[in-house]
Amino acid sequence: MSIEPLYTPDYFMREALKEAQKAFEADEVPVGAVVVAGDRVIARAHNLTERLNDVTAHAEMQAITAAANALGGKYLSDCTLYVTLEPCLMCAGALAWSQVGKIVYGAADSKKGFSKIEGAVLHPKTEVQSGLMEAECAKLLKDFFAKKRGNSFLQ
Numbered sequence: 001m002s003i004e005p006l007y008t009p010d011y012f013m014r015e016a017l018k019e020a021q022k023a024f025e026a027d028e029v030p031v032g033a034v035v036v037a038g039d040r041v042i043a044r045a046h047n048l049t050e051r052l053n054d055v056t057a058h059a060e061m062q063a064i065t066a067a068a069n070a071l072g073g074k075y076l077s078d079c080t081l082y083v084t085l086e087p088c089l090m091c092a093g094a095l096a097w098s099q100v101g102k103i104v105y106g107a108a109d110s111k112k113g114f115s116k117i118e119g120a121v122l123h124p125k126t127e128v129q130s131g132l133m134e135a136e137c138a139k140l141l142k143d144f145f146a147k148k149r150g151n152s153f154l155q
Contacts, residue, residue, distance in 0.1 A: 006039075007039040009082070009104060009129075009132055010132070010133060012034055012036050012041070012080070012082040012104075013082050013084070013104065013106060013132050013133045013137075014133070015032075015034045015041060015044070015082070016032040016033055016034045016082045016083055016084050016106075017032060017084055017106075017133070017136060017137065017140070018032065019032025019033060019034065019044055019045060019046040019059065019084075020032030020046060020059075020084045020137070020140050021140065022046050023046035023047045023048075023059070024140060024143075024144055026046075026050070026051065027050060028046065028047040028048065028049065028050050028051065029047050029049070029141070029144065030046070030047070030084070030140045030141060030144050031046065031047045031058065031059040031060075031083065031084050031085045031141075032044075032045070032046045032047075032059055032083070032084050033045050033046070033059040033060050033062070033063040033081060033082065033083040033084070034063065034081075034082050035063050035064070035066070035067035035076065035079050035080070035081050035082075035100075036079060036080045036081075036082065037067075037071070037078060037079045038078075042066075042067050042070040042071065042079070043063045043064075043066035043067035043070055044063070044066070045059045045060075045061075045062030045063040045066060046059050046062070047059050048062060056090065058087075058088065058090070058091050059083060059084075060081065060083055060087050060091035060094065060095065061090075061091060061094055063081060063083075064076065064081075064094055064095065064098050064100075067079060067098075068098065074097075074098065075098060075099045076098045076099060076100040076101065077099045077100070077101050077125070078101055079100055079101055079102075080100075080101060080102040080103070080104060081095065081100050081102070081103050081104070082104045082105075082132075083103070083104070083105045083106070084105070084106045084107060084137040084140070084141075085105060085106065085107050085109055085113075085137065085141065086105045086107065086108050086109040086113035086114065086115060086130065087103065087105065087113070087114050088109065088112045088113065088114060089112070089114050089117055089121065091114070092114035092117075092121045092122055093121065095122060095123075095126065096121060096122050096123045096126070099123045099125070099126070100123070100126055101125070101126065101127065102126065102127040102128070102129070103122070103126060103127070103128050103129070104128075104129045104130075104132050105128075105129075105130055105131075105132070105137075106131070106132055106133050106134050106136065106137025106138070107134050107137040107138040107141060108130060108131070108134070115130075
């Protein structure tokens with residue numbers, strides 16, 4: 001009999017989804033992120049662009065800052081970022097500067113995701129995994145924008 005590990009990638013993405021739900025409830029674009037070192041969440045964040053009136057207050061940017069503060073240093077090379085939406089170019093640049101070890105994202109961003117940009121955006125050693133719990137991550141975003149447009153099926 002094998003015992004499943006308690007902290008799996010799905011577990012951490014569910015934690016990021018909890019953050020995205022907080023953003024949804026605050027009328028922010030529902031993107032959530034957690035930074036993991038070993039098997040421990042060291043930073044949690046969600047979009048705060050409306051609350052802070054700051055276009056740079058994306059979940060990833062907030063998580064990078066919180067993780068660096070938790071570690072006492074600016075490099076996150078031994079960390080994994082779990083985020084519900086593919087990072088934009090701005091966030092990818094910040095993740096490159098932080099030298100994050102791995103990025104795991106749920107839903108792809110067909111309009112502003114970093115993977116749409118030609119050339120290397122991330123640090124060369126950063127691993128990327130896409131599509132983890134993609135349906136759940138995408139649904140929260142679709143529900144949010146449907147609500148914004150006033151579609152009655154969500155009300």
